[in-house]
Amino acid sequence: MPVSAPPRPAVAPGPPASAPCAPAAPYRRWRPGPDDREVLWLYVLTRVGIWTTAGAVRWLFPADGDRAVRPGSLFSPWERWDWSHYLRIAQDGYFPGGAGPWTAGWDNREAFLPGFPLALRAVHAVVPHWAAAGALISFLAGGVAVLALARIARHHLRDAEAGRRTVLFLLLSPCAVFLAAGYTEALFLALALPAWLAAQRRNWPxxxxxxxxxxxxxxTGLFLLAALVLLFATTARSRREWRSAPWLLLPALAPAAYSWFLHARTGDWNAWKHAQERGWYRDFHTPWEAWTNTWNAAFHHVQPTGYALMWQAELVAMLVGIALVVPLVRRRQWPEALYVTLTLWALGTSYWYTSIPRSTLLWWPLWIALAGWSLRRPGLRTAYVCIAGPLSTLVAVTFLTGRWAG
Incomplete structure (x- = not known):
């Protein structure tokens, strides 16, 4: 997904995530149980922590500098980077007043899909403050997401503790601040993880x-679609189940409809891709070119140190993704491996890496694998909390103070 990033230089410097599916569970299993309530309590506590951090940022880093006598507004730390694009789309639409890619200074807003702005506009009808509406969407969506993630983990690892651990690892992950911001990660997970859970229960519609x-x-929903198709193809057994196959065409409808909308306004079927290229340098480069350009930005002292540090994080996240795919393939978890691989390919074939650390939030096989590993090695959870917790706070403060955090 697009992110705001520093300008490109004029001259470039040199454990398995799912087990075999069980029959569809009865409806009552969708109701929250004691394990679900514990997961939600963990979620609420971490939301208190992140919002406390945001409140401290208002006082420690006011917009007016060290001489300010009043803190910023309650939601000011959250109104950063991509939020401005979502807000403008929700307020004015994609092509206000006939403006578009043909207009000087165009902001390339068509690079952002309409799902979140539409949700933002709908919630704003009830919550007048735009940033509050965005925060509410992410808060509610995050709650749904962690419930689904915990159930997927318990389904696979067959351990009641697995759900809590998986959610803990996600909520303390370095980029977890984006689950609370008015961004797309929480809303996407609130839809994608229940979709995966439904597929595990053979509820294909x-x-x-x-x-x-x-x-x-x-x-990323298209990569989820590819994983669902592969999961269906490798698990469907009965003729009755194969009759559900046409349902898997449905997820392609949303991007197809958006492409049609953009073509009707711009005459360009690839307007989304071209906006990505103009605004975020997402034109195709080979994986080794992308790695080299990112490495140069990270370590060759050609970018400000804050940006360089984030590119170092991009490189680490890419290595984590590759390391995740290896055991998924080894254990023949083909759908999950395909999902992560497609994400890595999409993000790893641009001019340089952007958004890979944020995308780790969407790799539910990673958090389940860590939970499974920690069940076998009890000290891993303590080590993770001690290391990931401070990193998560560091990234949160970076983002909340308006610095680039991927």
């Missing part, structure tokens, strides 16, 4: 409908 909504929020 529900899985397809949820994946369709997820595809309207992030382009």
């Amino acid at each position: 529900a899985a397809a409908a949820l994946a369709c909504l997820a595809s309207s929020v992030r382009a």
Whole structure:
């Protein structure tokens, strides 16, 4: 997904995530149980922590500098970077007053899919403050996401503790601040993870409908679709189940409809891709070119240190993704491996890496694998909390103070 990033230099410097599916569970299993309530309590506590951090940022880093006698507004730390694009789309639409890519100074807003701005506009009808509406969407969506993630983890690892640990690892991950911001990550997970859970229960119509909504929020929804198709192909057994196959065409409807909308306004079927290229340098480069350009930006002292540090994080996140794919393939978890691989390919073939650390939030096989590992090695959870907790706070403060955090 697009992110705001520093300008490109004029001259470039030199454990498995799912087990074999069980039959569809009865409806009552969707109701929250004691384990779900513990997961929600963990979620609420971490929201208190992140909002306390945001409140401290208002006082420590006011917009007027060290001489300010009043802190910023309650939501000012959250109104950063991509939020401005979502807000403008929700307020004015994609092409206000006939403006567009043909207009000087155009902001390339068509690079952002309509799912989140539409949700923002709908919630704003009830919550007048735009940033509050965005925060509310992410808060509610995050709660749905962690419930689904915990159930997926318990389904796979067959351990009641697995759900809590998986959610803990996600909520303390370095880029967890983006689950609380008015961004797309929480909303996407609130649709994608229940879709995966429905697929595990062989409820393909529900899985397809949820994946369709997820595809309207992030382009990652297409990678989810590919994983669902592969999961269906490798698990469907009966003729009755194969009759559900046409449902898997549904998730492609959202991006197809958006492409049609953009073509009707711009005459360009690839307007989304071209906006990505203009605004975020997402034109195709080979993986080794992208790695080299990112490495140069990270370590060759050609960018400000704050940006360089984030590019170092991009490189680490890419290595984590590759390391995740290896055991998924080894254990023949083909759908999950395909999902992560497609994400890495999409983000790893631009001019340089952007958004990979944020995208780790969407790699539910990673958090489940860590939970499974920690069940076998009890000290891992303590080590993770001690290391990831400070990193998560560091990234949160970076983002909340308006610095580039990926």
